[in-house]
Every structure is written in structure tokens, then in C-alpha cells.
Amino acid sequence: MKLHEYQAKQLLARAGIPVPHGRLAVSADEAEAAARDLAGPVVVKAQVHTGGRGKAGGIRLADSPEAARVHAEAILGMDIKGLRVKKVYIERTARVARELYLGITLDRDRRRAAVMLSTVGGMDIEDVADQSPEKIARGWPDPRLGLLSYAARSLCFDAGVPNEQVAAIADTAQRLYWVYADRDAMLLEINPLFIQDDGSLLAGDAKLEVDDNALYRQAEVAKMKEIAPDEEIEERAKALGFSYVQLEGDVGIIGNGAGLVMSTLDAVGNAGGRAANFLDVGGGAREAVVRSALEIVLANPRVRSVFINIFGGITRGDEVAKGILSVLAAEPTRVPLVIRLSGTEAEAGRRLLEGAPLVSRATMDEAATEAVRLARAVAAT
């Protein structure tokens, strides 16, 4: 789960990390009032769950409350990478002398959190890692000990932080690690971390992603959850117990197991087509879940054929067949269905589907080829 900058900054401030004074606004009026409150030059920042806000024009400086109003009008309602801006955060500007990067992410290979510090701030850290990896100092704290003082200091020296800044930055890194561990974060970044002209630190931005599997013990964070309109289908699918990701193609996909569904997408690609979605019904899906899955896939107007690929383990072929039949009973689907049933109760499932208006194929490759062919046939009509 992703948090907005203003939400992440609340949590950082509470951990003793300095953040700029700021106010949230959902209208131009509120933005102007917030800027007046903050008394001084401000920055108006779009609050959306994506990076690249600056490049998209979602971050603008304002030297008066009137200017803040104009900028808020421009930013509110703006579309940034497909996400509509509904809130802006108004902040006092910093007196920036220098920008650093400080972030913590999951290092899957080391099975540790990786703490990263670089004197190249404000940039996309992946670009820095690509082009000049030596500019990023890294540490991997033992989760049972946390980020110890000496380790935090080492990071500063490795990154080339000036001596007079080491104590403050090491302290901020330790506090950041504490928030990371305490809030079950997957990613926590301050980029840029400002060193101001008087030497004090200030978090310029904050990015926080929390592990969905830990929300049961992160009640405060869970309350901050916001669902963007384009995430609604994916959220509805999650509530029903399966995972759905919208893609660009025209062959709808339903399968059981993430790996099998990914391979199904690949099989459609091998057959010269493109998948319209990823949909994993999970293990042991019953009739009702299969029905909802098919309904969600068919609700996508781009879909021109649907490929249902089931290899039954816990999932039973007869339950899958019943789910499909209940959709077909209501009304014939607007696009052709292709099914490949294997594994547990596949025989029983195929018997149930005999005579139903759909195409059955024995293997994943044959079914993918057929689904792609049928999608093209629909496109041609």
C-alpha cells in the first residue's frame, strides 16, 4: 500500500525527522488559505501515488498566496501517469544548500533491508545506481539489532558526507530505519533530503510503501488507505480473493496460480496476441469466484476473446465449469471463450461443459493459439 507524501511526512515528523511546515488542500481556496497561513514562499505539490510529479508539472513554486491559488487550480484535476490529482500539499520552501538521497528498501537477494545514502539527491536513484553505483553507500542492518550508530556513521563516511553533517545525518538514518521497521515498510525514501544554508536538515519529499500483509497490525497506516479510480477494479478483485491487473491487449485471461497465469500471458504472446489482463483466481476457487472473475474480465471493453486456463490442484475443474456455466446461463457472452482444463476433476468439468458455447483445447499452447485467432476474428467483424 502506497501512502501520499503528506501522510508519510506525518509519520516521519513523529519519529523526530525534520519536515517542512505544510498544509493539505483539496481546492484552490484552501490552497490560498494554506499559503497565507504558512506566511512566505511555498511549493504546491500534487499528492498522487506515483513518481515523476515534478516532470509532469505537478510541483510548482509560489511566492504569494494568490500564486499558490493559481498553481493549485492548475494541478488539481491534472492527470499524472493516469492518476487524477485530488489533493495538493502546500509547504514552506526550504533554503537548500545541498541535496542528499536517503532511502531504505527490501534487498531480496540478501534478505535484508538495504539502507542507502548518497550525496546525489533529487534524482532517480535507479539512474544513479545504474550510472555511478559508487556514489551510493549501502548498509544491511540485522533486523534484530536495527541500524546501529556505528553503521549509520559508516554510511555517512562512505557516502562522503562532510564531517560537520555526519552526526545529524546518521541520526536521521537511524530514525528512518526505525520508522521502516516499526511501520512494516517495503520502501521508505527521503529524496531529496535537504541540507539547508544554516546546516539543518529537512525532508524535501517522502515516499512510503507499506506491506499489505502487515496492515492487520498497522491500524493507523491502514486508515490512510486511498483507492484511486483506476485501482477500483483491482481492489474489487482483491476483495473477492483474486488478483487482477489491467493490461493493454485484447485477450482476456483467467487462470489459477500467479506463475501459471504469467505463463498464460506469455503463451498468448508466443501465439502473436496480447493479453488484456492478468487474473489469478488463486487456489481452490469455487463456482462464485469463477463467475465474478469472468464478469470482471468481460467488463473490459477491449476484450475480444477470453482464455480460461486451469490446472487443478486445490482448484477443481468441475467448480470452474459450474462458474462458467452460470455466466453463460444468464446470457451468451459477447466474445468467444476458450478453455483448457487439466488436473483435479478436469474430466468432470469437461463433461459439464459439453454442448456449451465455448471452445475447449487440451493444452495451454493450443488454447492460446485459438484465443488469439478468435480475438482477431472478432476484431475483423
Next chain:
Amino acid sequence: MSVLLGHRTRVIVQGLGREGRFHAARMREYGTKVVGATKPGAGGTTTDGIPMFDTVARAVDATEANATIIFVPAIGAADAILEALDSELGLIVAITENIAVHDMLRIAAVLETSASVLIGPNCPGAITPGECKIGIMPAENFSPGGVGFVSRSGTLTYEIADLLTRDGLGQSTCIGIGGDPVIGLPTPDAVRYLNEDPDTEAIVIVGEIGGSAEERAAEYLRAYGKKPAVAFIAGRSAPPGKRMGHAGAIVSGNSGTAASKVAAFESAGVTVAVAPSDIPRLVREALRG
């Protein structure tokens, strides 16, 4: 014989709920020695003929168990794994899905100084066909033989085992390591077991996009590979930055792409299959040399 599990494996079940009972029964049908189960407060009773114990330590004392399978729900699963580690069970299979990543980070730190092997979480388990099954896989897709098989994906494991079995290619040991971002037995470690196993003649590796476990496995095989290997990577057509169901299967930046994994395997002399259906043929070709 095989690796990690076989005739001498004695298993307890942690979490004998609905799912646990169902799969304990399937495991016993298969011939797995299920010697006990734990449930706090149920010590001294039996469920479906399985002796119950209050703690893992007591179960191990009484039954000489050397392995465990965990069905405990996500909130208690990390505790169950740590309890099994504390009793020094040689093999721990965690079926449970949705365990918090920070719990797994703590477990990974404990594993660094432990002799136990953890398979999972969020996995189908492991099977040495004809000897022992510790997991939830449908047994009829597997058959005894010489192909060692490691997979990050559950259903794809069944699919590929079925393809191998239909082709007459039996398996030595199949390990479903799980698709989570932090797991107990990453691909390179599982490959090392199969590479060192005298009864494994060829290795099949099923990977997914995300992380660099496949690249590291390729690196290992390039240096130490003793037998032919065939790999398959799921998710070649997945767009970057999209999470594909598994928390593990996500591509960010340039790392973890299918292209990088395919290139790593190919440069290590490992054949890469374009579709699962190619795997049996490629295994036969690789075995012929």
C-alpha cells in the same frame, strides 16, 4: 534416493485446521510418515489418529520428528516457523501465504546461523516421488525418476511435473520454493542441493520475473554445474512495474527482467524453454548431451 526428504523423514503438522487435516490425510495416503501435530491445549489427544502435542518441542521429544509442515494462518505463521527452528527440525515447509515481509526478514536472520532448511512460505511444498510428500501438490502428477525440479510457482510446478511424467521423465525431488519476496530456500540454494544429489541426472528450474535469484543460480551452475539443466521463466510478457499476483513477481528498473534471466542462463550453458510444453523435449536433448 533424493534430497531433503525421503523414507526417513518423520513429519509433524503445525496447524491441523481444515486445510491441515485435509493435506495431512493426503500425505499419509502417499506414504509420508506423519507422526504428530501441534495445537496449544490439545496435547494428549488425537485428531484423525494423529497424536497431538501442545508444543513443537514436546512433539519432537515424543516422536523423533525431523520435519514439519506449517498451515498456521499468516498472523501466527512466523511464530510457528521460529518455534520449529528453535526445535532444530531439519526441514520446515511453510505453506501459509501472506506472511508479513518483516517477519520473514527476522526469520531469514535466524536461518543464517541455523542448520535447518526452510521451504516457503507461500509454496506447494516438496516431494520425493514414491517416497515422501510434504506439501499440497496433487501427487498423481509426479513420478519417481532422475529429474530434479525447483520452482517458484505453485500451479506451474504441477503443470510441468505432469508434462514430465507424461513424457516418461520421472523426478528425483521437486521443490516448490514459493513466490514471496523473502523465502527460506532461494533458487540458487535449491539448485545446489539438486546439483550435489547423486540421484539427480538433470535439473529443471522454473523461475519468475523479479529479483535476481535466477541470475545467481545461473552463476552457480556456470562455476559448479555437474549435470544438464533446463530453465523456464514465467512473465516474459509482463509490463514493468506491475505486480503480478505474487508479491515476488514484479520488475523494477533493469533488474529482474525475463531477458536478464534468460541471458544469464544461456551464458551458463542452461537451455531456456520458451513454453512449459518444450521442457520434456529439452530435458531429453540435454541428457543426450
